[in-house]
Amino acid sequence: MVKPRGKDAATTIEQAELALIERAAPWLRKPAVQALAAIGKIGDQPPLLALSGAVMAAGLLRRxxxxxxxxxxxxxxxxxxxxAKTVGKNNLDRTRPREHLEHxxxxxxxxxxxxPALRxxxxxxxxxxxxxxxxxxxEYPNHAVAAQAAAGAIGVLQVPRRAHFPTDVLAGAxxxxxxxxxVAGAVTLAWRAKDAVDARR
Incomplete structure (x- = not known):
């Protein structure tokens, strides 16, 4: 059985993250910061799945x-x-920054x-x-910077949301x-297989 590791037993990286969150706490609690950080909730599963479905539906409707x-x-x-992230959460308990700051x-x-406080x-x-x-x-290299910048912003905002430590965000990325x-590899193989079948016809 693994013994719980409290703050005193935290690694150097964990100690640095805890210190960062504690020093930033007054700033993180400001209403303006929290209002901005709320944008990070867009990264939740329902909104992202809805967006993905909408893009696919639009493509089908427009052919x-x-x-x-x-x-x-x-x-x-x-x-x-x-x-993959669920496997991680189900095998590692880590206190959220919000819980640490409040209690x-x-x-x-x-x-x-x-x-939820330990995931x-x-x-x-x-x-x-x-x-x-x-x-x-x-699929759209010309929009790569914008797409990846938006994703990065959602990740970064998890810290001021007090939902995650920086290393949680890095692992998620x-x-x-x-x-x-x-997925890209699977799609490539599928299209090659399709092309091979079409070539034989």
Whole structure:
């Protein structure tokens, strides 16, 4: 059995993040900062899935194969990223910054808690947003900067939201990138198989 690791047993990186959050606490509590940080909620699962579905539906209605494929990429990448981040959350308990600031509690350890206050790692909002941003960039390179900047902003805003520590956001970004890359590989193989079948006809 793994013993709980409290603040005193935190790693150097954890200690640095805790110190950062504590120093920034007065600023993070400002209404204007919280209002801005609320934009980060766009990275939640329902909004991102709705956006992905809307893009795919628009492509189908307009008979725009590229747009419909983009929506499909977005949906698949999001689903895969969500599954991966859930595995992380279900195997590691980490106190959210909000909980730490309000009650002084902190722990990071292997565990399976479903208490929202202990599901900080990794950031699912970031994972989903990055996966979608990369999916859009894959099909529309000219819009890559805007798509990825929007995803990055959603990730960064998780810190002032006091929902995640910086390393939670970084881990979420890695998950999002990996999920989209796997989907991209699958899509490429599917299109090559389709082309091969069409060539034989």
């Amino acid at each position: 725009d194969v590229k747009l419909a494929r983009t929506g499909a990429r977005m949906t698949l990448a999001h689903v895969l990223a969500t599954a 002084g509690n902190y722990r990071m350890e292997r565990g399976r808690s479903h208490d 900080s790692f990794p950031s699912g909002h970031t994972a989903g947003a990055v996966a979608l941003g990369r999916a859009v960039a894959r 890695v998950i999002g990138l990996a999920a989209e890359a796997l």
